[in-house]
Amino acid sequence: MSTGLAAPRTTTGTSRTAAGTGTLPGTGPAVRLEAVSKAYGPAGARNLVLDEISLDVAPGEFVCLLGASGCGKSTLLNLVAGLDRPSAGQVRVAAGRPALMFQDHALFPWLSAGRNIELALRLAGVPRSGRRERAEELLELVHLPGAYGKRVHQLSGGMRQRVALARSLAQGSDVLLMDEPFAALDAITRDLLHEELTRLWQERQFTVLFVTHNVREAVRLGQRVVLLSSRPGRIAREWRVELPCPRRIEDGGVASLATEITGHLHQEIVRHART
Amino acid sequence: MPAPEPGAAPAAASVPDPAAAHGTEPGTDHGTAHAADDAQSMASGLDALETRAEQKGSGAQRLLAKATPPLLAAALVLALWQTAYLLNWSQVLPAPSAVFGELGDAWSDGTLLPAIWHSTLRCVFGFGLAAAIGLPLGLLLTRVAPLRTVLRPTLTAIQSLPAAALVPVAIIALGNSEGAVYATVLLGAVPSIAVTVIATVEQLPPLLLRAGRSMGATGLRGTALVVVPAALPGFLSALRQGWTFGWRALMTAELITATPLPGIGQMLAEGKESNSMSLVLASVLLILAVGVLVESALFQPLERRLLTNRGLTIP
Numbered sequence: 001m002s003t004g005l006a007a008p009r010t011t012t013g014t015s016r017t018a019a020g021t022g023t024l025p026g027t028g029p030a031v032r033l034e035a036v037s038k039a040y041g042p043a044g045a046r047n048l049v050l051d052e053i054s055l056d057v058a059p060g061e062f063v064c065l066l067g068a069s070g071c072g073k074s075t076l077l078n079l080v081a082g083l084d085r086p087s088a089g090q091v092r093v094a095a096g097r098p099a100l101m102f103q104d105h106a107l108f109p110w111l112s113a114g115r116n117i118e119l120a121l122r123l124a125g126v127p128r129s130g131r132r133e134r135a136e137e138l139l140e141l142v143h144l145p146g147a148y149g150k151r152v153h154q155l156s157g158g159m160r161q162r163v164a165l166a167r168s169l170a171q172g173s174d175v176l177l178m179d180e181p182f183a184a185l186d187a188i189t190r191d192l193l194h195e196e197l198t199r200l201w202q203e204r205q206f207t208v209l210f211v212t213h214n215v216r217e218a219v220r221l222g223q224r225v226v227l228l229s230s231r232p233g234r235i236a237r238e239w240r241v242e243l244p245c246p247r248r249i250e251d252g253g254v255a256s257l258a259t260e261i262t263g264h265l266h267q268e269i270v271r272h273a274r275t
Numbered sequence: 276m277p278a279p280e281p282g283a284a285p286a287a288a289s290v291p292d293p294a295a296a297h298g299t300e301p302g303t304d305h306g307t308a309h310a311a312d313d314a315q316s317m318a319s320g321l322d323a324l325e326t327r328a329e330q331k332g333s334g335a336q337r338l339l340a341k342a343t344p345p346l347l348a349a350a351l352v353l354a355l356w357q358t359a360y361l362l363n364w365s366q367v368l369p370a371p372s373a374v375f376g377e378l379g380d381a382w383s384d385g386t387l388l389p390a391i392w393h394s395t396l397r398c399v400f401g402f403g404l405a406a407a408i409g410l411p412l413g414l415l416l417t418r419v420a421p422l423r424t425v426l427r428p429t430l431t432a433i434q435s436l437p438a439a440a441l442v443p444v445a446i447i448a449l450g451n452s453e454g455a456v457y458a459t460v461l462l463g464a465v466p467s468i469a470v471t472v473i474a475t476v477e478q479l480p481p482l483l484l485r486a487g488r489s490m491g492a493t494g495l496r497g498t499a500l501v502v503v504p505a506a507l508p509g510f511l512s513a514l515r516q517g518w519t520f521g522w523r524a525l526m527t528a529e530l531i532t533a534t535p536l537p538g539i540g541q542m543l544a545e546g547k548e549s550n551s552m553s554l555v556l557a558s559v560l561l562i563l564a565v566g567v568l569v570e571s572a573l574f575q576p577l578e579r580r581l582l583t584n585r586g587l588t589i590p
Binding site: 100106110119120122143154156167192 | 315317318319321322324482483485486487488489490491492496500501504505507584585586587
C-alpha cells in the first residue's frame with residue numbers, strides 16, 4: 001500500500017542561484033535554505049550542528065522536519081525565524097517575519113489569553129482599534145470563544161497551545177514555524193490539535209515548517225516529510241506524502257508510510273552506534 | 276464556555292451519521308461539518324475536564340485567617356514580657372504598661388504624631404527617590420554590559436555597608452541636616468534595589484524572551500513589552516528590600532544626626548540620653564510597628580495580587 005503513496009525524493013543538488021538578501025520575491029518558494037551550515041564553539045573545536053542543508057518550501061506547503069535528538073531541528077527553525085544567523089549558506093524567507101511556535105506555549109503569564117494575542121497584533125503593526133475584535137476572531141478560530149479574559153494558568157495544556165497557535169496566526173505571517181508544538185500534550189489532546197491545525201492550514205493556506213520527532217505525526221500532517229540525520233544535521237531522505245487529506249493518525253496509509261520512514265530513522269540512529 | 280452535557284458526546288457518536296442519512300457520500304465524513312462539530316465538542320469537553328474552578332473564601336474569613344497568627348504571636352510576647360517583669364527576671368526591664376504609658380505620654384504632649392509623621396514622610400520621600408533612581412539604574416545596567424561590569428561590584432559593596440558607617444560621611448559632607456538623612460537613606464536603598472533588579476532580569480525564563488524576540492519585541496520595545504512586565508514580581512521584591520534597607524538606614528540616620536525636625540529615631544536618642552529603658556523600648560515598638568504595617572498593608576497585598584494573576588501562588 002505504501003508504494004504509490006510516497007515517492008522518495010532527494011533535494012541534494014537542487015540548490016539554485018542566490019537572489020536578494022534575506023527575502024524572496026513574491027513568486028517562488030516561501031522559505032529557501034541554500035547550503036545552510038551552523039557551527040558553534042571556537043574555530044579550533046567547532047561543533048557542526050547543521051551541514052549544508054538545502055531545502056525549498058513552496059507557499060502553502062506543509063513540510064515536516066523529522067529527526068532524532070541532535071539533528072539540529074530547533075537550530076534550523078531558529079535560523080529561519082531570524083533568531084540566529086547561519087555560519088555559512090543563505091536563509092531566505094518570502095516577506096516578513098515568520099511566526100514561531102514552541103513546545104512550551106511561551107505565552108506571557110502577566111497577560112490574559114486575549115491580551116497575549118493583542119500583543120502579537122500590536123507588534124505586527126495592527127492599529128489599536130482593530131486589535132480586540134481581531135483577537136476575539138482568532139480565539140474563535142481555534143475554538144476558544146470566551147477565553148479572552150482567561151489567564152494562562154487557568155487554561156489546560158491543550159488550550160494554551162491553541163492560544164499560542166492563535167498568537168502565531170496573529171503575527172500575520174504567511175510562514176508558520178512549529179518546534180514540536182504538541183510534544184508535551186497527551187495523545188487525545190494532540191490528536192485534536194492535529195485536526196485543528198490541518199483544518200486551519202487548509203482554510204488559510206499558510207506555509208508550515210513543522211519540526212517533530214514523532215513519525216506518525218509527521219506523516220499525518222505533512223505534505224512532505226524531510227528526514228534529518230544527526231550530528232551533524234543533514235537531509236538524509238525525503239518523502240512526498242500523497243495520502244488524501246485530512247488524515248487520521250490511525251489511517252492504514254499513515255501507518256504504513258510511518259513504518260517505512262521509521263525504518264530509515266532507525267538506520268540513521270544505528271549509524272551512530274557504530275561510529 | 277458551557278460544558279457539554281454529560282453523555283452528550285457518546286450519544287452523538289451512536290446516532291447514525293446524518294450526512295450519510297441524507298444521501299451524501301458515506302466514508303468521506305472526515306472533513307465535513309459533522310466531524311468538525313464532533314472535534315469541537317470533544318475539545319470543549321476536554322477543556323472542561325482539564326480546567327478547575329478557582330475557589331475563594333469570603334473577604335472577612337481571609338482577613339481573619341491572615342490576622343490571627345501575628346496577633347497571637349504579639350499576645351504571646353506580651354504575656355512573656357509581663358511574666359518576666361512580675362518574676363523580676365531583669366533589673367532593667369520595664370513593665371509593658373510603663374512602655375505603653377510612655378507612648379501615651381508622648382501622644383498627650385503632642386510629640387508622638389509629629390515623630391511618626393516626620394519619620395514616615397522622610398522614608399516615603401527617600402524611598403520614592405531611591406525607587407525612581409534604583410529601578411531605572413538596574414534596568415540600564417542589564418542592557419549595558421560594560422557599565423554593569425564596573426558598577427555592579429560597587430553597588431554590591433555599598434549594599435554590604437551598614438548605614439551607621441555612612442552617617443558620619445553624610446554629616447561631614449552635608450552637615451546636621453535633612454540632606455544628610457536623605458543621603459543615608461538613598462545610599463541604603465538604591466544599591467539594594469538596583470542589584471535585585473539586575474538579578475531578577477538575569478533570571479527571566481529565556482523562552483519568554485525568545486518568544487518576544489520572535490514576535491518582533493526587540494530592543495527598547497522588548498524591554499518595555501516583555502522584560503519589564505516579566506520581571507515585575509522581582510521588581511516588587513527589589514522595592515520591598517529597598518524599603519526595608521531605607522527604613523533601617525533612616526532610623527540610624529535619625530539616631531545619629533541632630534536634625535531640627537522630630538522623628539522616631541530622635542525619640543530613641545532621647546531615651547538613650549535620659550537612660551530611660553521604657554522610652555527606648557517604646558521607640559523600638561514604633562519602628563517595628565511602622566515596618567510591619569508597610570509590609571503587610573502595602574507590599575504583601577501587591578505581591579499576592581501579582582503572583583495570583585500569574586498563577587504563581589499556592590491555593
